[in-house]
Amino acid sequence: MDTKELGSTESAILNSAKEIFERKGMAAARMQEIADEAGINKAMLHYYYRSKQLLFxxxxxxxxxxxxxxxxxxxxxxxxxxxxxxxxxxxxxxxxxxxxxxxxxxxxxxxxxxxxxxxxxxxxxxxxxxxxxxxxxxxxxxxxxxxxxxxxxxxxxxxxxxxxxxxxxxxxxxxxxxxxxxxxxxxxxxxxxxxxxxxxxxxx
Amino acid sequence: MDTKELGSTESAILNSAKEIFERKGMAAARMQEIADEAGINKAMLHYYYRSKQLLFxxxxxxxxxxxxxxxxxxxxxxxxxxxxxxxxxxxxxxxxxxxxxxxxxxxxxxxxxxxxxxxxxxxxxxxxxxxxxxxxxxxxxxxxxxxxxxxxxxxxxxxxxxxxxxxxxxxxxxxxxxxxxxxxxxxxxxxxxxxxxxxxxxxx
DNA sequence: GTTTAGTTTAACCAAATGGTTGACAAACTT
DNA sequence: AAGTTTGTCAACCATTTGGTTAAACTAAAC
The missing domain is CATH 1.10.357.10 (Tetracycline Repressor, domain 2)
Incomplete structure (x- = not known):
């Protein structure tokens, strides 16, 4: 999705995560879906935020x-x-x-x-x-x-x-x-x- | 959990499912937890309700x-x-x-x-x-x-x-x-x- | 031009999870 | 009593899922 610079990957993750978490809730949200939405590799989520819980x-x-x-x-x-x-x-x-x-x-x-x-x-x-x-x-x-x-x-x-x-x-x-x-x-x-x-x- | 007769197993499942689903929501609810709550085997859930979706x-x-x-x-x-x-x-x-x-x-x-x-x-x-x-x-x-x-x-x-x-x-x-x-x-x-x-x- | 630190990816892993199977027992049917 | 249906369970299975790793890439520092 769109980003707005500022460590573009990191903020792209946060934006996508917001979108998915807010729409589906913590339990139904999937890390893979967040990665896809951000157009990046799933490993990046953990690189920047360690775990699903912390990203949440x-x-x-x-x-x-x-x-x-x-x-x-x-x-x-x-x-x-x-x-x-x-x-x-x-x-x-x-x-x-x-x-x-x-x-x-x-x-x-x-x-x-x-x-x-x-x-x-x-x-x-x-x-x-x-x-x-x-x-x-x-x-x-x-x-x-x-x-x-x-x-x-x-x-x-x-x-x-x-x-x-x-x-x-x-x-x-x-x-x-x-x-x-x-x-x-x-x-x-x-x-x-x-x-x-x-x-x-x-x-x- | 308690049942109140009437195909005791079936209603025990429904009661437990209500409890778990209502408290956790569809996505976070676990079939095993529902079975445990009802004090029966997980296979029984599928025997009576086919799938998680139908039980839900x-x-x-x-x-x-x-x-x-x-x-x-x-x-x-x-x-x-x-x-x-x-x-x-x-x-x-x-x-x-x-x-x-x-x-x-x-x-x-x-x-x-x-x-x-x-x-x-x-x-x-x-x-x-x-x-x-x-x-x-x-x-x-x-x-x-x-x-x-x-x-x-x-x-x-x-x-x-x-x-x-x-x-x-x-x-x-x-x-x-x-x-x-x-x-x-x-x-x-x-x-x-x-x-x-x-x-x-x-x-x- | 090489080193170095940070970034990204594909491939992989272990655990969790919904669902199935086959054996077995209890309850009806005849 | 023999056979049929219904209910129950332990073990198993395939897939999904969060998370890891080691190697590759990039760009700045030296």
Whole structure:
């Protein structure tokens, strides 16, 4: 596949590995397939990354470091609570269009390997909702929004944004629409989600 | 493992296969492990189910037939819209406590194999939201709830209920709570979700 | 021009894995 | 009771798979 210089072989491997791992998951991914995708010999994978496990971890960390700023940047921005909700919903849809398999990959592998969470959480760039929490508590106290735990609100925001993509196959079936119509629904959600949330919490 | 008579070996296999497949997914599951779990010889798996693929399909269909009534029964009940929302949120949490890996398994394998959806949708007991849709449209027209597409409301309900379990590892990390505290949050959601939704759509 | 260090490949290997076979036993059938 | 079907198992098989190795190639250093 394409590379973008920088130890071209090494980054070609990482790119191909990302593609295969994200689409198939650790267990179903094949080293040979990654090598083929990168257009290089299988031995190169081990030359640069030692083992499947280590290659996987490199991919996972790289993937997580794409998602984290997405969450962090918006949740901890210097904007009002409502703006955060609007921005997140809007941006997340755009993000997923660029990386369709990424969120599912992360969630899946995190479930398969719960200990992994601890490693990741320990890292410096791991998102932190403390600022968001403080903001929510304030708005509740000021009577701008109805009483709600910041944790629950955060889970709601994440759920409404992430699940429609992860559960897309199931939802397509249940809602009984084709790919095109579902894509249209997702498009609408860029504003629908924020409306839905703000309507729920805002005290007029 | 335990069996519950009825061709004891065959059902022992299915039970063990469910357990392993749901926890590890198709790709990572091992036939030997399923046999061990069932306390029988590996050849028996093939005697009763021919191949890994067929055993997997049996498990998947069985799993889906547990989830479907959960959705169907409530969404198409003879109750008011608000009652449906309340009942679903309440029941779903109880369901997941009994079958922790099931929803994730279904969504995961459906993603991995999108063609599978068509097969499943064709079956008679596949949930259908037409009644729910009609109900939502009516309530909008009557001015009981604000204007919202039934499909979007449905997706919101599903997202708010299902995602917190599927993404539990990620959310635990982001919200920064331990297993115990997270379980507590899930407990609260039995009522929190319905409140959140109804607050959003209800016109006073 | 030779050495040297890093890079790449074809061929190979051992373990794991899904699946098969043939013997054997238990349960029906007649 | 003899024969037939059904269920069960240990051993086996072919293929796949992650991983290794030794030799060949490349390009910079001397």
């Amino acid at each position: 971890e490199a991919v996972f960390k790289s993937a997580f470091s794409m998602l984290a700023p997405q969450i962090n940047g918006i949740i901890n921005a210097e904007t009002s609570l409502f703006e955060k909700i609007i921005n997140f919903s809007n941006n997340y849809v755009l993000f997923v269009l660029k990386h369709p398999y990424l969120p599912n990959f992360i969630i899946q592998e995190l479930n398969r390997n719960p200990d992994f969470v601890k490693q990741i959480v320990a890292e410096k760039n791991f998102p932190n909702i403390s600022k968001f929490k403080q903001q929510v508590d304030e708005e509740v106290k000021k009577g701008v929004i109805r009483p709600i735990k910041a944790e629950q609100l955060f889970i709601n925001i994440m759920s409404l944004n992430i699940f429609p993509f992860i559960g897309s196959q199931l939802l397509k079936g249940l809602v009984n629409v084709n790919d095109e119509a579902y894509k249209q629904l997702m498009e609408e959600r860029k504003t629908e989600i924020a409306d839905f949330i703000i309507n729920s919490i805002k005290l007029k | 399909e049996a498990v998947f269909k069985s799993a889906f037939s547990m989830l479907a009534p959960q959705i169907n029964g409530i969404i198409n009940a003879e109750t008011s819209l608000f009652e449906k929302i309340i009942n679903f949120s309440n029941n779903y949490v109880l369901f997941v406590l009994k079958h922790p890996y099931l929803p994730n398994f279904i969504i995961q394998e459906l993603n991995r194999n999108p063609d599978f959806v068509k097969q499943i949708v064709a079956e008679k007991n596949f949930p259908n939201i037409s009644k729910f849709k009609q109900q939502v449209d009516e309530e909008v027209k009557k001015g009981v709830i604000r204007p919202i597409k039934a499909e979007q409301l449905f997706i919101n309900i599903m997202s708010l209920n299902i995602f917190p379990f599927i993404g539990s590892q990620l959310l635990k990390g982001l919200v920064n709570v331990n297993d115990e505290a997270y379980k507590q949050l899930m407990e609260e959601r039995k009522t929190e979700i319905a409140d959140f939704i109804i607050n959003s759509i209800k016109l006073k």
